[in-house]
Amino acid sequence: LWFGQLEIEKLKSENDRLKLESQGSRTGSQASISASPPPHTQSQSAGPTAGLSQHSLNLTTSESTSLGETHGLALIHCSTSTHLAKNGSFNLLQEYITHVDPVSQLGLTTDSVQGYNIGEIHRPSSSSTASTPELLPCGYLVGDNTINIQLKGASSENVDSLVFDTLIPKPMLQRYVSLLREHRRVILSGPSGTGKTYLANQLARHLLLLEGRPLTPNAVVTFNVDHKSSKELRQYLSGLAQQCNSVSGEDSPLVVILDNLHHVSSLGEIFNGLFNCNYQHCPYIIGTMSQATSSAPNLQLHHNFRWVLCANHTEPVKGFLGRYLRRKLIEMEIGSRTRNAELVKIMDWVPRVWHHLNHFLETHSSSDVTIGPRLFLSCPMDVEGSRVWFTDLWNYSIIPYMLEAVREGLQLYGRRAAWEDPAAWVIDSYPWSSTPPPGDWPPLLQLRPEDVGFDGYSAPREGIRKEPPQSDSDADPLVMDKVLNYNNSHHDDILDSSLESTL
Structure with a gap:
């Protein structure tokens, strides 16, 4: 530029x-x-x-x-x-x-x-x-x-500035805003790390601007369902409903964000009699969940919720990582007035690695355990720093997570395809032209079939059901850093403040 x-x-x-x-x-x-x-x-x-x-x-x-x-x-x-x-x-x-x-x-x-x-x-x-x-x-x-x-x-009445902020294509954001304004209730559904909470907050802010409401602490309220019971959620929503019915429109919440609704088993019962047409000031409700539950049809049929899929294999998530890293690279180039061909190649390679890993997980497990783009957002914008960052990420986060995810996938679904080490393609396409001596650089760990018991599961086993993770962090590869006492501070690159909430 x-x-x-x-x-x-x-x-x-x-x-x-x-x-x-x-x-x-x-x-x-x-x-x-x-x-x-x-x-x-x-x-x-x-x-x-x-x-x-x-x-x-x-x-x-x-x-x-x-x-x-x-x-x-x-x-x-x-x-x-x-x-x-x-x-x-x-x-x-x-x-x-x-x-x-x-x-x-x-x-x-x-x-x-x-x-x-x-x-x-x-x-x-x-x-x-x-x-x-x-x-x-x-x-x-x-x-x-x-x-x-x-x-x-x-x-x-436009979304162009929101498109520029979020890097979500304009037609998709127009649809999300249209669904909210027409039905007032939307649930963002997808795996952990796909930016559902971030998107919910950005949509809430846009609704405030559309309604001409100032961004006050009470304008947007959030309830995180992690480790809370259905009774607590019901009590919280009942209190909000009474507040919306008793105070003026400017004093009542305009948007209610309900994070991690997949922890609640009977969502239909939670919303019965709440925020219906009898309430004078009914807020917008934006929910997030990592996977659809048995309550999904009931919510759409009886409570007017509409679903938005945030899956790693579809837009806006599919292309987000590439857009984010390209913007990050361009702004670094503007600030330094330099351009490095090897770094451009690396930033093009990282999203391809992400898609490669998710294809492997879908092949040997399911799309429910695919990795969200947020794991890769902190990639440093320099050649040596990005190499160290990726090596540590691969050995201490990605491999431990894939080991567990594929092992559970084989127990649930059995062996469905020939084995191919995910590290093979990564090593073959490795974009860093120069590598330090072997003593100074730990090699990339490989995922062997015997590590996950691949040879032991030639057919699906009966009676085994994979339980959904108890929280977003349970299925989140980032948590593996904590499990292994891995300190990532030496390459903690600064993220866009606008996107930091996705982590």
């Missing part, structure tokens, strides 16, 4: 030509803006060039400026017009989104832009409704050299 050396030289030549052609003129030239990464080099930076002013592009939402991060760098000529600066900035936005999601661009286009700021001057995205500014862009960028772009959000 900055300029390679060749492009800098081209811009310099163009700048010299424009100086000769337009001395003393206010005629604008096209903004020199690009989102294309520089050539793959170990370390290549692009500093300011004589005669060219350098400005950064920030992307923010229409509701908040908390996303004030530099997402691209632009070189704007001193005679560039406002119209061309706007078009160049919008093109940079589109290229940035294309790098994050090459497949669908998250469903975002330049039509997703609500407006933009050049310095302290705000401009709407539609030029037809905007008056011509007195100065050229360079006149407003003195001191504050930032062009901010605001995406459409809840204030205009």
